Amino acid sequence: MAPIVSIAHLKDYVGQEVTVRGWLYDRTDKGRLQFLKVRDGSGIAQAVAFQKELPAEVFEAARTVTQESSLIVTGVVRADNRAPGFPGGYEIGIHDLKIVQLAQEYPISPKEHGVEFLMDNRHLWVRSSRQWAILRIRGALINAIRTWLDDHDYLLVDTPIITPAAGESTTELFEIDYFDDKAYLAQTGQLYNEANMASFGKVYCFGPTFRAEKSKTRRHLAEFWMVEPEMAWFSLEDLMDMEQDFISHIVQRILDKHRAELQLLERDTTYLERVLPPFPRISYDEAVERLNKLADAEPDPEKQRELRIEWGGDFGSPHETALTQQFDRPVFVYHYPTAVKAFYMQPVEGRPEVCRSVDLLAPEGYGEITGGSERIYDLELLEQRVRHIGINPDNYRWYLDLRRYGAVPHAGFGLGVERTLAWVCGLPHIRETTPYARTLNRNYP
Numbered sequence: 001m002a003p004i005v006s007i008a009h010l011k012d013y014v015g016q017e018v019t020v021r022g023w024l025y026d027r028t029d030k031g032r033l034q035f036l037k038v039r040d041g042s043g044i045a046q047a048v049a050f051q052k053e054l055p056a057e058v059f060e061a062a063r064t065v066t067q068e069s070s071l072i073v074t075g076v077v078r079a080d081n082r083a084p085g086f087p088g089g090y091e092i093g094i095h096d097l098k099i100v101q102l103a104q105e106y107p108i109s110p111k112e113h114g115v116e117f118l119m120d121n122r123h124l125w126v127r128s129s130r131q132w133a134i135l136r137i138r139g140a141l142i143n144a145i146r147t148w149l150d151d152h153d154y155l156l157v158d159t160p161i162i163t164p165a166a167g168e169s170t171t172e173l174f175e176i177d178y179f180d181d182k183a184y185l186a187q188t189g190q191l192y193n194e195a196n197m198a199s200f201g202k203v204y205c206f207g208p209t210f211r212a213e214k215s216k217t218r219r220h221l222a223e224f225w226m227v228e229p230e231m232a233w234f235s236l237e238d239l240m241d242m243e244q245d246f247i248s249h250i251v252q253r254i255l256d257k258h259r260a261e262l263q264l265l266e267r268d269t270t271y272l273e274r275v276l277p278p279f280p281r282i283s284y285d286e287a288v289e290r291l292n293k294l295a296d297a298e299p300d301p302e303k304q305r306e307l308r309i310e311w312g313g314d315f316g317s318p319h320e321t322a323l324t325q326q327f328d329r330p331v332f333v334y335h336y337p338t339a340v341k342a343f344y345m346q347p348v349e350g351r352p353e354v355c356r357s358v359d360l361l362a363p364e365g366y367g368e369i370t371g372g373s374e375r376i377y378d379l380e381l382l383e384q385r386v387r388h389i390g391i392n393p394d395n396y397r398w399y400l401d402l403r404r405y406g407a408v409p410h411a412g413f414g415l416g417v418e419r420t421l422a423w424v425c426g427l428p429h430i431r432e433t434t435p436y437a438r439t440l441n442r443n444y445p
């Protein structure tokens with residue numbers, strides 16, 4: 001009996017008979033020759049049925065098998081540089097073919113489809129090679145994130161998804177009924193990270209987070225995954241040092257291990273190759289100055305209006321894009337106005353209108369991929385901020401406690417997996433970065 005082999009390992013079986021189990025990706029009919037593209041999850045390989053060499057019913061199966069039928073192919077592996085597939089270079093000369101289930105007419109044919117149609121059929125679209133490549137890189141990205149953190153003595157400590165109060169902003173909360181009480185889906189694990197940080201020093205949480213943001217953009221999801229490291233004794237400068245090492249590592253690792261998938265996506269990797277420390281660092285003040293200079297130089301009045309920014313305003317996507325175009329790698333923007341950032345951020349000494357926050361903006365128009373800061377660790381100041389923004393201090397008793405029992409300077413940040421993946425893969429929209437996107441107008445499939 002031929003061994004059952006995965007397509008990724010065909011290279012180890014040249015000249016031998018093997019069995020591959022999978023699905024029909026595509027078929028080319030050349031009369032007496034049938035070229036079947038078979039995928040099995042690990043890759044795609046061409047299997048060739050030659051009429052002269054096969055019993056009539058086997059050739060007939062190869063000639064009539066429909067797209068996405070499940071099947072079992074047995075045959076001899078041949079090395080051939082021209083053989084298409086992923087990784088390519090090997091094909092199977094069919095000896096036998098069993099159809100496990102003959103698929104009905106498959107909705108996603110090789111012709112072009114509209115994106116809403118594809119999103120409605122996301123449960124099938126995940127089989128298409130582009131989507132397959134993106135989701136493989138997603139898995140690798142998550143693995144690289146965890147590996148770097150684990151190797152650098154950060155402890156994974158999970159934080160709850162069901163929470164009694166807002167973590168980030170009170171306007172973007174998904175409310176749920178919690179045994180006749182109100183609760184919310186977590187926007188961030190940060191507040192709990194801060195408690196865990198006081199036990200373990202360096203921690204991270206990594207899970208789904210939820211924002212009921214009414215934004216319909218190519219960067220916003222209602223459910224997204226975020227990794228959030230939180231470190232005792234870290235200053236804003238320590239935070240930027242760590243972030244640039246961490247992000248350079250994960251990007252370089254994807255380039256190392258997943259170049260084939262990036263090629264399949266036709267990703268130009270020029271900018272990714274340059275993702276190495278140090279990343280440029282500019283203050284919010286300098287960013288505003290740069291943007292207004294760009295606006296001054298802009299002949300198109302429409303674009304000029306988009307770029308113009310008054311001190312105190314938050315950056316929109318045209319601002320982030322224009323700023324990042326001035327650098328060849330991700331750029332840190334630090335010391336944002338306190339008023340546009342979360343309540344827990346440490347104000348700058350002697351200049352409380354700005355805070356010790358930092359966002360990392362990715363090149364090529366991808367915008368903010370991380371947001372972080374030093375945290376307020378003084379009890380009175382934090383109580384003042386809680387009162388100032390008008391959230392109920394009762395809900396934050398435990399969080400304020402952390403400032404009563406051994407408070408230390410500390411800092412942390414959150415990296416959005418989907419935004420990072422969109423950038424690494426060079427995707428025009430965030431919806432393809434997650435298996436089942438949840439957006440303002442979509443909760444299906």
Ligand code: 4AD
Binds near residue numbers: 373
């Ligand atoms: O800047 P944000 O809101 O920061 C926090 O939640 C902090 N509590 C993190 C921390 O300091 N521990 O979100 C962090 C990152 C953003 O930079 C972005 O990459 C991603 O999360 N993000 C989103 N991704 C997709 N869709 C959305 N609606 C997102 N909102 C934030």
Ligand code: MG
Binds near residue numbers: 359368370371
């Ligand atoms: Mg942010």
